[in-house]
Amino acid sequence: MAGCMHNETQHRYPGRFITLEGGEGVGKSTNLAMVCEFLEARGVEVIKTREPGGTSRSEAIRHLLLDPSEEEPLCDDAELLLVFAARAQHLDRKIRPALARGAWVVCDRFTDATFAYQGGGRGIDASRIERLETFVQQGLQPDLTLLLDMPVDAAQQRVIQRGIERDRFEREHAAFFDAVRHAYLKRASEAPDRFVIIDASRALADVQADIRNCLDTRLASWS
Ligand SMILES: Nc1ncnc2c1ncn2[C@@H]1O[C@H](COP(=O)(O)OP(=O)(O)OP(=O)(O)O)[C@@H](O)[C@H]1O
Numbered sequence: 001m002a003g004c005m006h007n008e009t010q011h012r013y014p015g016r017f018i019t020l021e022g023g024e025g026v027g028k029s030t031n032l033a034m035v036c037e038f039l040e041a042r043g044v045e046v047i048k049t050r051e052p053g054g055t056s057r058s059e060a061i062r063h064l065l066l067d068p069s070e071e072e073p074l075c076d077d078a079e080l081l082l083v084f085a086a087r088a089q090h091l092d093r094k095i096r097p098a099l100a101r102g103a104w105v106v107c108d109r110f111t112d113a114t115f116a117y118q119g120g121g122r123g124i125d126a127s128r129i130e131r132l133e134t135f136v137q138q139g140l141q142p143d144l145t146l147l148l149d150m151p152v153d154a155a156q157q158r159v160i161q162r163g164i165e166r167d168r169f170e171r172e173h174a175a176f177f178d179a180v181r182h183a184y185l186k187r188a189s190e191a192p193d194r195f196v197i198i199d200a201s202r203a204l205a206d207v208q209a210d211i212r213n214c215l216d217t218r219l220a221s222w223s
């Protein structure tokens with residue numbers, strides 16, 4: 001069984017760690033809710049959370065990261081370190097304790113988003129991100145990552161139709177989001193056992209049928 005690790009020694013947490021990833025507007029939040037309901041209906045204790053965020057201090061860091069104010073631009077290295085600071089707190093206060101007591105953690109974005117946004121989007125070298133990943137996660141990786149993938153312009157239309165004020169990332173240009181998408185797909189190709197790529201451009205019912213099938217398969221293989 002694939003369990004999670006801590007402190008470089010393998011620790012098999014009884015809980016499972018599932019992440020949803022993808023660019024802006026691909027349907028992560030919509031499908032996260034469905035994944036949680038699906039698992040709860042099978043008797044699993046589910047902790048629904050998100051990054052950056054998930055604890056009150058990590059949510060405060062999220063606010064700094066998403067604040068669109070241009071008064072003092074955030075440099076790329078500060079952005080990267082803030083993402084990992086929020087993650088360290090989230091792991092320590094919420095994710096690891098939940099996994100250790102046997103709950104399943106379902107998280108809207110995790111470190112693959114850092115490789116996609118800070119790596120692909122901002123152009124930070126993957127080796128620098130990997131060093132922080134090792135330092136903060138100490139071997140812990142999601143058991144399953146659902147990558148919701150679709151063309152950037154169609155996803156942008158969904159964001160526009162949703163009509164909420166755009167945050168600091170959502171104000172980026174199309175080339176940034178193309179680079180994010182490309183980095184996600186590269187990351188998925190490097191860890192094919194962990195990632196499942198879902199075509200998120202289809203009708204919601206079709207997307208959700210795929211996700212349910214995928215979860216059924218994983219649940220069977222983990223039991
Ligand atoms: N398959 C789908 N077809 C059409 N519309 C969809 C589909 N999935 C989600 N939506 C709609 O698209 C919008 C964006 O969805 P959602 O907020 O779940 O995306 P997200 O990936 O969480 O976005 P963000 O990255 O900005 O947080 C919402 O209005 C949602 O209702």
Ligand SMILES: Cc1cn([C@H]2C[C@H](O)[C@@H](COP(=O)(O)O)O2)c(=O)[nH]c1=O
Pocket residue numbers: 024051052083108109110111112113114115117118169170
């Ligand atoms: C985890 C993580 C997130 N981001 C960015 C990606 C999004 O634009 C925002 C989060 O908002 P959303 O509601 O989930 O869309 O944060 C990032 O740049 N790096 C990360 O590691």
